[in-house]
Amino acid sequence: MSDETKGAAASGGADARRRRNTGRITLRDVAAHLGISQISVSRYFQEPQRLSEELRERIAGAVAELGYVPNLVAGGLASARSRVVGMVLPNISGPIFADTIQSFSDALTARGYQLLLASSYFSATLEENAVRAFLGWSPAALVLTSHHHSAATEKMIEGANVPVIETWDFQPKRAPIQIGFSHVKVGRLAARHLVDMGYRRIAFVQNSLAGDISALDRRDGYIEVMRESGRRPWTFVPTEPQPLRAGRQALEALVRRREPADAIIFANDNLASGALLAARGAGVSVPDQCAIVGFGDYAFSEMLSPGLTTIRPPARAIGELAAETIFGLVERDRDDPADGAPAAPEELFCELIQRESTHEVR
Amino acid sequence: MSDETKGAAASGGADARRRRNTGRITLRDVAAHLGISQISVSRYFQEPQRLSEELRERIAGAVAELGYVPNLVAGGLASARSRVVGMVLPNISGPIFADTIQSFSDALTARGYQLLLASSYFSATLEENAVRAFLGWSPAALVLTSHHHSAATEKMIEGANVPVIETWDFQPKRAPIQIGFSHVKVGRLAARHLVDMGYRRIAFVQNSLAGDISALDRRDGYIEVMRESGRRPWTFVPTEPQPLRAGRQALEALVRRREPADAIIFANDNLASGALLAARGAGVSVPDQCAIVGFGDYAFSEMLSPGLTTIRPPARAIGELAAETIFGLVERDRDDPADGAPAAPEELFCELIQRESTHEVR
DNA sequence: TTGTACGCGTTATCAA
DNA sequence: TTGATAACGCGTACAA
Numbered sequence: 001m002s003d004e005t006k007g008a009a010a011s012g013g014a015d016a017r018r019r020r021n022t023g024r025i026t027l028r029d030v031a032a033h034l035g036i037s038q039i040s041v042s043r044y045f046q047e048p049q050r051l052s053e054e055l056r057e058r059i060a061g062a063v064a065e066l067g068y069v070p071n072l073v074a075g076g077l078a079s080a081r082s083r084v085v086g087m088v089l090p091n092i093s094g095p096i097f098a099d100t101i102q103s104f105s106d107a108l109t110a111r112g113y114q115l116l117l118a119s120s121y122f123s124a125t126l127e128e129n130a131v132r133a134f135l136g137w138s139p140a141a142l143v144l145t146s147h148h149h150s151a152a153t154e155k156m157i158e159g160a161n162v163p164v165i166e167t168w169d170f171q172p173k174r175a176p177i178q179i180g181f182s183h184v185k186v187g188r189l190a191a192r193h194l195v196d197m198g199y200r201r202i203a204f205v206q207n208s209l210a211g212d213i214s215a216l217d218r219r220d221g222y223i224e225v226m227r228e229s230g231r232r233p234w235t236f237v238p239t240e241p242q243p244l245r246a247g248r249q250a251l252e253a254l255v256r257r258r259e260p261a262d263a264i265i266f267a268n269d270n271l272a273s274g275a276l277l278a279a280r281g282a283g284v285s286v287p288d289q290c291a292i293v294g295f296g297d298y299a300f301s302e303m304l305s306p307g308l309t310t311i312r313p314p315a316r317a318i319g320e321l322a323a324e325t326i327f328g329l330v331e332r333d334r335d336d337p338a339d340g341a342p343a344a345p346e347e348l349f350c351e352l353i354q355r356e357s358t359h360e361v362r
Numbered sequence: 363m364s365d366e367t368k369g370a371a372a373s374g375g376a377d378a379r380r381r382r383n384t385g386r387i388t389l390r391d392v393a394a395h396l397g398i399s400q401i402s403v404s405r406y407f408q409e410p411q412r413l414s415e416e417l418r419e420r421i422a423g424a425v426a427e428l429g430y431v432p433n434l435v436a437g438g439l440a441s442a443r444s445r446v447v448g449m450v451l452p453n454i455s456g457p458i459f460a461d462t463i464q465s466f467s468d469a470l471t472a473r474g475y476q477l478l479l480a481s482s483y484f485s486a487t488l489e490e491n492a493v494r495a496f497l498g499w500s501p502a503a504l505v506l507t508s509h510h511h512s513a514a515t516e517k518m519i520e521g522a523n524v525p526v527i528e529t530w531d532f533q534p535k536r537a538p539i540q541i542g543f544s545h546v547k548v549g550r551l552a553a554r555h556l557v558d559m560g561y562r563r564i565a566f567v568q569n570s571l572a573g574d575i576s577a578l579d580r581r582d583g584y585i586e587v588m589r590e591s592g593r594r595p596w597t598f599v600p601t602e603p604q605p606l607r608a609g610r611q612a613l614e615a616l617v618r619r620r621e622p623a624d625a626i627i628f629a630n631d632n633l634a635s636g637a638l639l640a641a642r643g644a645g646v647s648v649p650d651q652c653a654i655v656g657f658g659d660y661a662f663s664e665m666l667s668p669g670l671t672t673i674r675p676p677a678r679a680i681g682e683l684a685a686e687t688i689f690g691l692v693e694r695d696r697d698d699p700a701d702g703a704p705a706a707p708e709e710l711f712c713e714l715i716q717r718e719s720t721h722e723v724r
Numbered sequence: 725t726t727g728t729a730c731g732c733g734t735t736a737t738c739a740a
Numbered sequence: 741t742t743g744a745t746a747a748c749g750c751g752t753a754c755a756a
Contacts, residue, residue, distance in 0.1 A: 023523065024442075026733055037743050042735065052741065067521050072498035073444065074733030076435040077748045080386075084478075084499075092479075093464035095457065095661070102455035105481060109488070114495050116446075117454075117479045119467060126471070133476050136434035137446075159429050161385065244665075273665055280667070299457070300662030303606075303639055388749055399727050404751065414725065436749035439732050 025068050033062050045070055076138055085326060086116040086134030087143040088127050090212070093119070095298035096268065097145075100167065103319030104143070111327060113140065122211030124150040135160045141326040147171050147178075148213050163329045167318050169214060170347045179321045181348045183214045186311050187221025189352055190265045190293045193309075195229050198361030199263035199291055202231065205250040205275075207267040208238040215267040218295065222265055234261070238271070247274020255284055262290055263358070269294035269301045269310055276304055276357065291358040307355030314348040321346065387430050395424050407432055438500055447688060448478040448496030449505040450489050452574070455481070457660035458630065459507075462529065465681030466505070473689060475502065484573030486512040497522045503688040509533050509540075510575050525691045529680050531576060532709045541683045543710045545576045548673050549583025552627045552655045555671075555714055557591050560723030561625035561653055564593065567612040567637075569629040570600040577629040580657060584627055596623070600633070609636020617646055624652055625720070631656035631663045631672055638666055638719065653720040669717030676710040683708065 031038045036055070043050055044059040051059070062068075076082040085108055089097045105115050116137065118130035128150045134142060135156055142162055146169040149157075157164050157176075169180040187204075194202045204222045207215045223233040236254055238246035247266060251274075254261040266272035272294030279286045286292055286306055294301060297312035393400045398417070405412055406421040413421070424430070438444040447470055451459045467477050478499065480492035490512045496504060497518055504524055508531040511519075519526050519538075531542040549566075556564045566584045569577040585595040598616055600608035609628060613636075616623040628634035634656030641648045648654055648668055656663060659674035 024733085025521070028733075038733090039735080039744085040742065042733095043742090046735080050741070055741085067517055069494055069497050069518060069522065071439075071500070071733055072495070073435055073438040073500050074748090075498075075735070077433075077439050077750085078733075078735035080735095080748065082435065092467060093460040098455040102481070105454060105479070109480060109492070112495070114478055114499075115480065116476055117467070118471060118477065119464070129471070132431055133434070133474070135431050136437075137476075138433070138435050155429055156431060159387070160431065273662075277665055300635075300665060303635055303662060303666060305642070305667050386749085390749075400750080401728085401752095402726065405726090408751080412725070417725085433749055436732095437751070439734085440749075440751040442732065442751095 024071070025066050026071065027068075030059070030062050030066055030068050033066060034058055080138055082138050082140060083113045084116055084137050084139045085113055085141050085143065086118070086130070086137070086139045088118045088120050088130045088134070089145050090120050090122045092117050094270075095300070096296055097168075097315065098299070099315035100319040100322075103316045104323050105319075107320055107323030111323075113326075120145070122209055122213075124148065124153070124211075128153045128156075131156055135162060138162070140330050141165060143167055143322055143326075145169070146214050163326065165322050165325060167322055168313070177325060179318050179325065179346060179348070181313060181350050182221075183217035184221040184224070186295060186313075186350050187218035187223075187265075188225050189221075189350065190218070190295070190311055191222040191225035193352055193354070194263045194265070194291065194293065194358065195225060195231070197263075197291070197358055199358075200231070201234070201259060201261050202226065202263045202265065203234045203236055203254050203261040205247070205254075205264055205266045205271055206235060206237045207271070208241055208243070208246040212267065218267065243268070243270035244274035244277065247271040247276075248278035251275035251278050251284065251290070252282065255282075255290055260290070262361075263287075263293070264290060265293045265295075267295060269296040269298040269308060272308055272310065272357075273298075273301065273304055276306070276308060286357050287359050293358060297353055301353075302355065306357045309355045309358040310353055312351045312353050314350065317348055321348075386433070387428050388433065389430075392421065392424050392428055392430050395428060396420055442500060444500050444502060445475045446478055446499050446501045447475055447503050447505065448480070448492070448499070448501045450480045450482050450492045450496070451507050452482050452484045454479050456632075457662070458658055459530075459677065460661070461677035462681040462684075465678045466685050467681075469682055469685030473685075475688075482507070484571055484575075486510065486515070486573075490515045490518075493518055497524060500524070502692050503527060505529055505684055505688075507531070508576050509538075525688065527684050527687060529684055530675070539687060541680050541687065541708060541710070543675060543712055544583075545579035546583035546586070548657060548675075548712050549580035549585075549627075550587050551583075551712065551714055552580070552657070552673055553584040553587035555716070556625045556627065556653065556655065556720065557587060557593070559625075559653070559720055561720075562593070563596070563621060563623050564588065564625045564627065565596040565598055565616050565623040567609070567616075567626055567628045567633055568597060568599045569633070570603055570605070570608040574629065580629065605630070605632035606636035606639065609633040609638075610640035613637035613640050613646065613652070614644065617644075617652055622652070624723075625649075625655070626652060627655045627657075629657060631658040631660040631670060634670055634672065634719075635660075635663065635666055638668070638670060648719050649721050655720060659715055663715075664717065666719075668719045671717045671720040672715055674713045674715050676712065679710055683710075 027038045027041045030041045108115050120127035131153050142164045164176050166176050166178045167180050170178050170182050204219050226233040236250050238249045240246040240249045272292050294308050294310035297310045301308040301310050389400045389403045392403045470477050482489035493515050504526045527539045529541050532544050566581050588595040598612050600611045602608040602611045656670050656672035659672045663670040663672050
């Protein structure tokens with residue numbers, strides 16, 4: 001039963017030959033409708049400049065008339081590439097990465113890319129699962145956070161021929177492309193600010209969520225500055241999982257001491273605002289009795305009263321640069337493998353935003 | 363040594379047979395490695411219970427050893443279905459939909475589904491582009507917001523055989539599955555609260571972002587209650603695009619009148635908090651001089667001072683129910699088309715959260 | 725329980 | 741500028 005396969009199918013008639021007709025309008029349907037070959041319709045979407053203007057217009061009409069929607073799955077299989085980018089962040093719904101997600105997503109959308117998003121909640125296992133699933137889609141690139149991944153994740157990344165970008169961190173020694181900043185420097189910046197303002201008993205409050213290793217880097221920076229300025233580092237680890245409550249817990253613990261803290265650096269703005277809110281109720285005056293510094297400059301941090309002194313990460317720039325880097329890599333691969341910019345890892349920097357929760361001590 | 367064809371592929375040697383070798387480890391490689399057929403390896407992932415335990419273990423070993431990652435693109439093409447769900451919301455990075463995204467994403471992840479996310483920014487065109495791209499991936503379902511789509515979007519949705527769920531709205535007449543609440547009722551709830559508290563000159567401030575039609579529904583509910591209680595509706599449309607500034611603009615405009623507003627309902631908590639912040643600076647006391655009500659109960663709304671009275675949407679429930687509904691639909695299709703729950707649209711309800719920005723007037 | 729054969733809808737390759 | 745043909749890697753249908 002070796003009949004002429006393409007002829008009948010191209011006529012668009014009842015093709016009983018196809019075993020599983022999904023009912024979907026395909027490239028072949030559009031081509032048959034116009035009496036041209038599939039590949040021309042494919043080119044209409046891939047490289048329209050190669051088609052004559054007349055053909056282009058005919059195809060455009062047929063596409064609109066039939067309501068053809070390109071099957072990206074089939075295209076992805078045939079080309080072993082896709083316009084999807086996978087992004088795994090510790091938290092895709094909180095305020096922390098909001099600006100990064102937005103700027104990244106907008107840049108992707110503008111270039112016709114789609115975004116696969118997943119939260120890792122600082123769990124290497126969840127990250128691994130997300131990476132595995134995303135790699136299954138032959139993404140144009142993968143965007144991860146920080147440099148701490150499971151061994152299996154590292155292995156998958158090496159095996160897959162997919163560019164990986166690590167964001168929100170910068171460790172000069174790492175091999176993959178990194179778009180971020182040094183958390184140690186952030187910790188130093190916060191501590192230096194408080195030391196310069198004249199505070200003496202400066203504490204650091206860690207994230208109660210284990211796995212936030214970047215927060216530990218910030219703590220290390222804080223410790224460095226404390227040592228350099230002849231002070232004793234003093235860290236507190238809250239047990240409350242909920243950030244607002246953890247912040248409250250830390251404030252109460254650190255202020256109700258014989259030698260209470262006169263300034264506290266929190267691992268992030270969520271914790272810091274929990275402390276700020278608790279301070280009101282507990283009659284602790286901020287910043288007179290105790291100064292507070294956060295990290296992240298979340299949208300609400302300037303709306304608190306007193307306004308929260310914090311450190312603003314280059315969240316938007318990270319998203320934009322990540323997207324640009326990906327576009328650069330994809331285009332370089334398409335043209336000449338040895339061409340184009342080497343995609344040099346760029347160190348970004350954070351900015352201290354001083355508000356009312358810290359002030360000069362005299 | 364007799365199985366030359368498989369051996370070459372598994373060894374990764376130069377197999378002239380395959381025209382475009384992507385270098386990727388495939389089902390075939392795993393099968394060849396074990397000397398079994400591809401389909402058994404496929405079944406290991408699809409329906410492992412059909413395999414003998416011994417075979418299952420051998421396959422598990424080979425998968426781990428070779429670092430095989432299933433190609434979801436190929437699987438999606440073969441089966442015309444995928445474990446991807448597309449979600450288009452007006453804003454994927456703001457606090458508004460944060461809880462919906464998180465609960466939805468978590469539910470998907472738990473069942474091995476992936477999430478494609480896009481922002482529409484209240485633009486029907488951007489939504490249309492996202493829907494077109496997402497449909498190209500043969501998603502298991504599509505989740506949209508509200509009931510307002512472009513004609514082209516509606517057409518694509520009808521043509522594609524993909525279940526669509528509309529969220530964050532509830533209009534009894536609509537055909538697609540809806541998981542949300544009535545915005546008219548929300549407007550009524552806010553207005554009723556203020557009327558009951560004794561406020562007299564109650565204004566409504568719209569979103570400065572055109573396209574937020576749900577906010578207009580809330581306004582309509584407000585207007586109904588005002589009419590019912592013999593008051594004159596009074597709406598203000600800010601021109602400032604930035605929400606915080608728009609809120610400030612509205613407050614200033616409404617309070618500096620000959621007959622100033624004594625209560626303002628804002629289209630959302632962003633606008634409301636802009637007004638709350640401006641009130642401090644402008645010496646307007648809230649709620650004594652002017653009460654403020656928002657919508658959304660964003661994470662920061664309880665952290666403001668005074669705390670913001672607002673209406674809390676069932677954001678988390680929407681995400682959870684949307685995910686459950688999708689799972690139900692997918693499983694129903696797999697088993698018996700005429701079986702299972704009919705996925706009845708469920709009306710959800712909002713809750714008024716009273717904080718310090720409104721109080722009883724006497 | 726395991727296997728064979730084929731096609732899902734597109735793009736890469738080669739040809740005209 | 742346009743076309744014919746063969747993969748891409750997997751799941752479905754059917755067979756043993």
